[in-house]
Amino acid sequence: MMLIATDLDGTLLRADKTISARTAAALDRAAEADLPVVLVTGRPIRWLKLVYEQLAIPLPAVCANGAVVYDPARDQVLRADPLAPDVLAEIARRLADEVPDAVLAVEIVDGREMRHQVEYPILWDSAHGGVRAVDAVAELLTEPAVKLLVRAGQRDPDEFTARIGKALHGIAEATHSSLSGLVEVSASGVTKAAGLAWYCDRLGVPAAQVTAFGDMPNDVPMLAWAGRAIAVGNAHPAVKEVADEVVASNEDDGVAIYIESLLP
Incomplete structure (x- = not known):
């Protein structure tokens, strides 16, 4: 099973923090095709409401740069790895x-x-x-x-x-x-990669079957871990350096275009 992991700000979201109609439609089509998508973000849980209001289906999220794995359908934290x-x-x-x-x-x-x-x-x-x-x-x-x-x-x-x-x-x-x-x-040890790896292990999805999208340095561990690493066109140089491919920017629906290419 393949899985899509995507950062939010600067990657899936446009500069005005909205999800374009094309991106929303691509995410809906992915759900219909049983292609799981997980949001992997530096945002805390309380910042996700404005994202979920724009989605037809509440997608699971790895929050706080990997420290929290969240199930929005149940409003349940599946895992937390805090600083003591x-x-x-x-x-x-x-x-x-x-x-x-x-x-x-x-x-x-x-x-x-x-x-x-x-x-x-x-x-x-x-x-x-x-x-x-x-x-x-x-x-x-x-x-x-x-x-x-x-x-x-x-x-x-x-x-x-x-x-x-x-x-x-x-x-x-x-x-x-x-x-x-x-x-x-x-x-220590908590990164987007660690949080995403825990979630994928729970689903039985190996790293080789994960395609990850990002734009900033906090995405680098996740991109290095994933089988396929995609940088959006507006990404930080450190992200482009580890990426397997660079797609269109967040303003130009780079993530949506790539997801569309995976769907029938």
Whole structure:
């Protein structure tokens, strides 16, 4: 059995965060042809509602860069692999040494809620519930978090991610999926590849039968794991480097065109 795994932002979704009519139709046809599709995203669960509202069928999702596997039909978390409080405390200590001006946020309750330092800029979460500011970093470290977010003003995203990754080597994974200087930190070994591999193993689908689509560095582990790796035309250079093929951009329905080529 073949399986399609696709990133959302910058890959399946257009810049305005909508799914085109052509893409929605391709996903419907895939369902009719029994070609499973799973969403693999850095987004937390609470950000998926606006996606599911555009789909005829709620597709399963690997969220938070692999830390959460979610079944929307039952609103059920099938698997979660969070950062433990003691690991969060060590991360916070290392970050305070490495980047004293860093401000932090955490995705908790499997990504249904977010807590952030008062100074942490909320750029995209104003439309989502479950977000609360706290006065002290210690308040962010008391319960498991499926993702920790790091900002320190305007930074080159690739350089800043590499710096944070070096500081957290051995205890956590660091990646990024935007150009805003945001670094996303997950538990050690937790990547989109790991979350997708767990889901595929559950279905009995080997990596060789998975075709994966992506556009940003957080997609690289998934693309390296999948049997067929596809970069959209607007992808980051690191993604195109590991891809087997480059298709049209997210604005030009690259994923939909490829899925259409697989269907009768």
